[in-house]
Amino acid sequence: MNLATRLKRFALGTALAAGLLSGVTAADAAEKYKIFLSMSYIGNDWQAEAANMIKAMAAHKSFADKVDLQVQVAGPNAQRQIQQINAMVQAGADAIVIYPISPTALNQVIKNACDKGVKIFAYDGDISEPCAHNISIDQEEAGRVTAEWLAKKLNGKGNIVVLTGVPGTSVDQLRTKAAKDVFAKYPDIKIVAEGVGMWSQAVTRTELSKITATQSWDQIDGLWLQVGCYTANAMQLEAGKKPEELKPCAGEGSNGGRIQMLPIGTEVEGAASPYAPLGAPRISYASPPYSGALALKLAVQALEGKEVPMRVTLPLPIVTSETIKLCNEGTWDEMKAGCNAFLPSLVSNPGWFASIFSEETPEIGLNAALVGQPEP
Amino acid sequence: MNDASVPWVRRALASNSGVLIAALVFAVLLGTVAGINTGPLTYFDISFMSSGGATSALAAIGQTIVILSGGFDLSAGAVISLVNVFLAQSMDPANMEASVLLWSLAGIGIGMLCGAFNGIFIAFLRLQPIVVTLSTMFIIQGVTLLLMDKPGGFVSPSIGAFYMGDAIPGWIPMPLVVVGGVLLAWAWLKRTRLGTAIYAVGSDPDAAAAVGVRVPFVRFLVYVIAGGCYGLAGVFISAQTGSGDPLVGNPLLLSMFAAVVVGGTRLGGGRGGPLGSAIGAYILIIVVNILLVLNVSAYYSTIAEGMILILAVLAGSLSRSSTLARQLRIIGTRLSARRAGTLVKQRAEGDTRLRLAASADQPAAGERPGFFKRNADVLRYTLPAYLCFVLVVAVTQLWLGGALLNTGYWNSLVVLSSFLAILALGQGTVILTGGLDLSVPWTIGLCGILLAGMVKGSDAALIYALPAVLLLACVIGLVNGLGIVFLGLSPIVMTLATNGLLQGVALLYSNGTPDGFSSPMLRWFMTGKIGPVAPVVLFMVLFVIAAVTLLGRTPFGRRVYGIGNGLRAAELSGIPVGRTLILVYVLSAVCSALVGILLTGFSGQASLGMGDDYLLPSIAVVVVGGALITGGRGHYLGMLGGVLLLTALQTFLAGTTLPYATRAILFGLVVLGAVIALRDRKS
Secondary structure, eight states: OOHHHHHHHHHHHHHHHHHHHTOOOHHHHHTSEEEEEEEOOOOSHHHHHHHHHHHHHHHSTTTTTTEEEEEEEOTTOHHHHHHHHHHHHHTTOSEEEEOOSOTTTTHHHHHHHHHTTOEEEEESSOOOSTTSEEEEEOHHHHHHHHHHHHHHHTTTOEEEEEEESSTTOHHHHHHHHHHHHHHHTOTTEEEEEEEEOTTOHHHHHHHHHHHHHHSOGGGOOEEEESSOHHHHHHHHHHTTOOGGGOOOEEEOOBHHHHHHHSOTTOOOTTOBTTBSOOOOOEEEOOOOTTHHHHHHHHHHHHHTTOOOOSEEEEOOOOEETTTOOBOSSOOHHHHHTTOOBOOTTTOOOTTSBOOOOOTTOTTOOHHHHHHSOOOO | OOOTTSOHHHHHHHHTHHHHHHHHHHHHHHHHHHHHSSSOOOHHHHHHHHHHHHHHHHHHHHHHHHHHTTOOOTTHHHHHHHHHHHHHHHSOTTOTTOOHHHHHHHHHHHHHHHHHHHHIIIIISOOOHHHHHHHHHHHHHHHHHHHOSSSBOOOOHHHHHHHHSEEETTTEEHHHHHHHHHHHHHHHHHHSHHHHHHHHHHHOHHHHHHTTOOHHHHHHHHHHHHHHHHHHHHHHHHHHHSSBOTTSSTTHHHHHHHHHHHTTOOTTSSSOOHHHHHHHHHHHHHHHHHHHHTTOOGGGHHHHHHHHHHHHHHHHTOSTTSHHHHHHHHHHHHHHHHHHTOSGGGSOOSOOOOOOOGGGGSOOSSOOOOHHHHTHHHHHHHHHHHHHHHHHHHHHHHHTOSOTTOHHHHHHHHHHHHHHHHHHHHHHHHHHTTOOOTTHHHHHHHHHHHHHHHHTTOTTTHHHHHHHHHHHHHHHHHHHHHHHHTSOOOHHHHHHHHHHHHHHHHHHHHTTSOOOOOOHHHHHHHHSOBTTBOHHHHHHHHHHHHHHHHHHHSHHHHHHHHHHHOHHHHHHTTOOHHHHHHHHHHHHHHHHHHHHHHHHHHHSSOOTTTTGGGHHHHHHHHHHTTOOTTSSOOOHHHHHHHHHHHHHHHHHHHTSOOOHHHHHHHHHHHHHHHHHHTOOOOO
16 A cells, blocks of 8 residues: 555544544644554453553653554453454555554554555564564563572572463563573572462562462461562561571562561661562562553654564563662653662552663653653 | 234244344443543444454353253363364464465364263263363363463464455454354254253253253263354464463453353343344443543443443343343232231231141151161262362372371361352352352452452451441342342342442452551461461361351341252242342352451452352352252361362372462362262163
């Protein structure tokens, strides 16, 4: 399709849609790029946070007059995402930002979209179709680095509990396998229980309750959880452990977990146990929720004709007890200076993901992740 | 309607009204998309849409045949994943020209094998379809993950080119031909003796058996045929995606049921057909386009879908014989009766019972039968769960140690069981009336989020937050109940729609990130200690006593069983069916809300999706505990046994290092084993 017809169809389409729904004049709309976001399930913290950051990016002053962003949800069903992406192509999308439900199931529809000149950007999960841009962390690195930290912390010896993510997903398989490869190198490290954590604090709670029903905390020396160190620490306190006795835990970048890493006695506004400084021995990593916003930014650059790499491997955000630092406001500038945990008075949900800083996205800070408000 | 004077057109219209309305709804939706979209619908659009809905349509056709025979199949999504993964794993990546026929037959064959597995247990061992297929679902999911633990593999482009291509280029896309072919095959089958037998078995198995239909054999074949449909759906999704994904089929399950109901098939069997379901599947997939062209915001999408579901089903049932029309007529009759002063309530009081023979009021001569004899039936279907439970605890003790004499073990077991035990009362009562409550997940989620949001860590706030949340639950139950009783919607449709509605409300309320956290007292209630046990353990003792009393010793309980044994009979015996049903759904919602509250206390905060893991288990424990999914039979203590069994089993599995796939298979096998022990021995 040549540019002229595309522009024409695009102008016509937005004019119709605008006339029906928003009242923006056709002239305004015609200059904007039409970008769609195809999300998966929105029923969890990570997804909602990522969506907020994407919306904030689109609303930032450097993009507001360039981007017309429409957000759609496909749910957990790959069939629907296929249908949705195609409907977006038909609706005249210039670019589609996708949280892929499956790395493989979307390949055909994405190839079809690429053939029509639509730019495809996938965040967090990868799409194996070569014409799609992928923005995510190296999952194997995440598994390896955290497992190595735990092994070192235990001096290569001890009983550990492992909780995986959602079984059958690439992300979970890559992380868990990399971690187990590390543990296999230490003959004295023994995995005494392995559960399915589903990347959820609530599931972690029930799984760990089941595990500790038959094995007491005294028999466990360390934990490797994809999500749930915050909950694990809370449960140890409930079981009568003192903060100094908390087991080393390799896990997610939830703000609750980060606050627990602060030295005991740190003055933190809004803290209440277990969402409080405990000096917990931790390594905290995350699949950062800013990846979607970065994907949107790159999509606009690609539409403007700039060269954009097909694969962007995000730096793995790692925070340990040595590098933990509290933010006061959570602006991008403050995070650039090195802070990585947020006041409970600002972030009341301890399961909220705190890895929101990227060198590449000065447009978005704490408010973007919380309420979809860009940096001024 | 059999009157010969009625013209055939009207007869055909009446008997196919479900299909016609579904087709009409689809046409309206398609028109909407075409009208708002940028240009007219091209052949490409039609072609793409036809492939988008084909997988669901094929699976829904299979599911419909099962439902027509009075069954239920939860393994459908898992079979689709299995076939997809099998194809992607076994095809040679170097062979770009793999045989379409061969691999299609392989996929269909696998589906049929899975169906045969279901069929053997359901038809010949007379186990309940819902629990057999639930077990097979877990087993098949486990096998699928053993075959392929992450997305990947390769499906030859020749398969994709065939199924995604054109039958007549520019005119008829291949997916429509495939779906059409299956429908034609069904149309042929329907006219054979087997087809008639399927409808007969679904309408009334006893009558069918009496006229010489071999009921078990027909049932067995039904699951095999349905398995074949799922297999073909699996082949189709492989063609569509060109690769394998072990999770691809699982989320199709709920939308498959929605497609069946939207297409005009009645759950429970005997009425409807696959054509309507296929159209229903396309309606559900085109909703995606509708939401897009109307630019419905993400948070509202589940609400919009729920409304579309309800409206589509309502549209299908609008006629003089519909429940809504009947309810309106009844209200009219009652009003005129009141004016005339002939309402039962307005008549003079006094004992107007017929005087029966005197012996009826006196205990029969002879000894009262012993406890075991009187409760033989109840014991037979409640004991197996407890026996299996004891077995699992014994295995835990032998394998892991630290169970039998460890108060910590028993405490954790009861605390973890408490959620399902409470849900079992709600879901169990609904199932006793022959219904099903699918709104459990987001009733839990919304109530938990609201509570945490109101409490924000303050014990004092519990005083108003608890009643407020429970009141909300009453409203949710009331909405479910009213939809089912007054609009005549099937419980599955109504509660599925409510679930979507509640999800939307939860997202809007929390703006995607729920804040607030539970108060110290609520946390203590779940995780603190009174002596050796958590306070919630003592609460559960009271709860169980109350639940047993409610179902076994109150008029409400008797009415519930009455309705489950026969709606019409219950109505004629003077049971206020409507009022009781509404109360049942209110009870279920209140139980869900209670679980939301306790989960919030247990986790310390509420999260979106916190109830998602409780829907299928809440149904499973009820059935494992001896209740009939069609209603009328079951005892709360049996359900409690089911809860203990499943929780003990999960606790045992969590303490091992078995991979998830093996666990899923074990879990399925144990559930299946438990119900084999429950087998109905009468023919």
